[in-house]
Amino acid sequence: xxxxxxxxxxxxxxxxxxxxxxxxxxxxxxxxxxxxxxxxxxxxxxxxxxxxxxxxxxxxxxxxxxxxxxxxxxxxxxxxxxxxxxxxxxxxxxxxxxxxxxxxxxxxxxxxxxxxxxxxxxxxxxxxxxxxxxxxxxxxxxxxxxxxxxxxxxxxxxxxxxxxxxxxxxxxxxxxxxxxxxxxxxxxxxxxxxxxxxxxxxxxxxxxxxxxxxxxxxxxxxxxxxxxxxxxxxxxxxxxxxxxxxxxxxxxxxxxxxxxxxxxxxx
Amino acid sequence: xxxxxxxxxxxxxxxxxxxxxxxxxxxxxxxxxxxxxxxxxxxxxxxxxxxxxxxxxxxxxxxxxxxxxxxxxxxxxxxxxxxxxxxxxxxxxxxxxxxxxxxxxxxxxxxxxxxxxxxxxxxxxxxxxxxxxxxxxxxxxxxxxxxxxxxxxxxxxxxxxxxxxxxxxxxxxxx
Numbered sequence: 331x332x333x334x335x336x337x338x339x340x341x342x343x344x345x346x347x348x349x350x351x352x353x354x355x356x357x358x359x360x361x362x363x364x365x366x367x368x369x370x371x372x373x374x375x376x377x378x379x380x381x382x383x384x385x386x387x388x389x390x391x392x393x394x395x396x397x398x399x400x401x402x403x404x405x406x407x408x409x410x411x412x413x414x415x416x417x418x419x420x421x422x423x424x425x426x427x428x429x430x431x432x433x434x435x436x437x438x439x440x441x442x443x444x445x446x447x448x449x450x451x452x453x454x455x456x457x458x459x460x461x462x463x464x465x466x467x468x469x470x471x472x473x474x475x476x477x478x479x480x481x482x483x484x485x486x487x488x489x490x491x492x493x494x495x496x497x498x499x500x501x502x503x504x505x506x507x508x509x510x511x512x513x514x515x516x517x518x519x520x521x522x523x524x525x526x527x528x529x530x531x532x533x534x535x536x537x538x539x540x541x542x543x544x545x546x547x548x549x550x551x552x553x554x555x556x557x558x559x560x561x562x563x564x565x566x567x568x569x570x571x572x573x574x575x576x577x578x579x580x581x582x583x584x585x586x587x588x589x590x591x592x593x594x595x596x597x
Numbered sequence: 598x599x600x601x602x603x604x605x606x607x608x609x610x611x612x613x614x615x616x617x618x619x620x621x622x623x624x625x626x627x628x629x630x631x632x633x634x635x636x637x638x639x640x641x642x643x644x645x646x647x648x649x650x651x652x653x654x655x656x657x658x659x660x661x662x663x664x665x666x667x668x669x670x671x672x673x674x675x676x677x678x679x680x681x682x683x684x685x686x687x688x689x690x691x692x693x694x695x696x697x698x699x700x701x702x703x704x705x706x707x708x709x710x711x712x713x714x715x716x717x718x719x720x721x722x723x724x725x726x727x728x729x730x731x732x733x734x735x736x737x738x739x740x741x742x743x744x745x746x747x748x749x750x751x752x753x754x755x756x757x758x759x760x761x762x763x764x765x766x767x768x769x770x771x772x
Contacts, residue, residue, distance in 0.1 A: 333765070341757040342739065343732055363768045364761065367717050368733060375634060377626045381644055385622050385651045395613040396659035466660045467677075468669030468744045475747060532657035534677040535747065591684060 336361045340368065399531060401462050401469070408458035411523045412550055419516035419554040429512070429558035437560040442493045449489055450553050453482045457546040461524070464539045465531020479541040479579060482549075486572055494564040502563075506570040509559055513551030513574035521547035521578065536586035544582020548575030603667040611658055622651060628735055629675055635715050635730040636679055650678045668737055669744035676727070676745065720767045725760035728753055 610617035
């Protein structure tokens with residue numbers, strides 16, 4: 331037993347200390363000093379009665395029943411938006427004649443298609459789950475929202491780099507713009523629908539929620555392009571198809587950042 | 598009051614039981630006030646933050662999920678109120694013009710008037726201070742702190758471990 335065991339007991343809020351940690355602490359001046367300091371019984375300050383009365387009065391004046399949010403339903407709503415938005419945009423892009431048929435799916439081999447669409451589905455699931463949890467403060471997160479928003483694009487980029495070859499295309503930027511302007515509107519429509527769902531919750535970190543929602547909306551656009559676009563150049567997929575997702579994440583982050591600095595707009 | 602009781606009162610609050618807000622306000626306000634004081638807020642600011650927290654809690658009470666622990670939900674909102682207040686204060690101070698005579702101390706920090714625990718906490722970085730405060734003042738478990746801070750238990754443990762290591766250093770450096 332040493333000082334770190336006492337630290338561990340403090341971290342786990344084990345009061346009183348476990349016997350072995352207590353035995354160490356009784357013979358260790360450093361631990362005694364720390365325990366005395368953190369357990370110092372500072373006189374607890376009570377909130378003034380007038381303030382408490384004022385709080386109660388203001389709450390009582392607006393007391394009516396509310397329906398608690400339901401995580402599974404929120405998750406279902408977000409996932410439903412993703413599926414519907416991808417389906418609708420893939421159909422409308424086909425109908426508009428920009429990309430006749432599911433050329434992207436047809437051009438990919440089964441491994442490429444399987445891995446890319448599985449990763450897109452997994453990313454969409456995790457982001458929708460994270461967003462639903464961000465709407466309910468105090469929820470347990472599978473992955474920290476900030477970290478999740480940061481790792482999705484690198485993981486997809488690694489998969490693209492491993493599955494597709496990098497080529498030099500003469501019309502790279504023209505093709506980039508062609509796909510980007512097809513994918514971006516799909517993302518914008520999805521983002522608007524996500525916003526309608528998100529405003530029902532209490533978003534406590536608007537930048538993280540904005541980046542997550544923007545990224546998820548961008549992935550809707552990217553998935554549409556993966557279905558429709560037959561260009562399998564890795565650069566094109568990364569910068570054009572997933573560029574829509576990156577742009578979505580960035581715009582969402584900026585929108586969240588703006589909202590965080592204007593708290594009156596937040597829930 | 599036990600955590601399960603708080604959960605039940607919170608559910609009654611959602612159903613608009615007129616007794617529930619009073620019980621919750623009276624039970625949770627002292628520890629919320631101490632949470633804000635431990636985050637170096639002056640008494641006046643802590644009182645404002647307390648009021649703002651309850652109004653925010655009331656506005657978003659539908660986001661509490663029955664069956665889930667109340668404390669992480671409450672502290673997650675309190676944290677957000679504190680951050681918003683900090684940003685607002687900073688924005689105002691950035692827009693203020695210079696004055697001939699500067700105040701002796703920043704208005705928000707009254708270190709000398711803080712009790713021992715709070716004074717000790719002042720020596721920690723903000724994220725570590727928050728974790729230790731939630732563990733010691735809020736009485737939250739590691740899992741609950743992770744929920745309140747949208748973090749993971751591992752990350753909370755790491756911050757708490759670093760905080761206690763730093764506290765040992767501070768105590769050895771101290772008078």
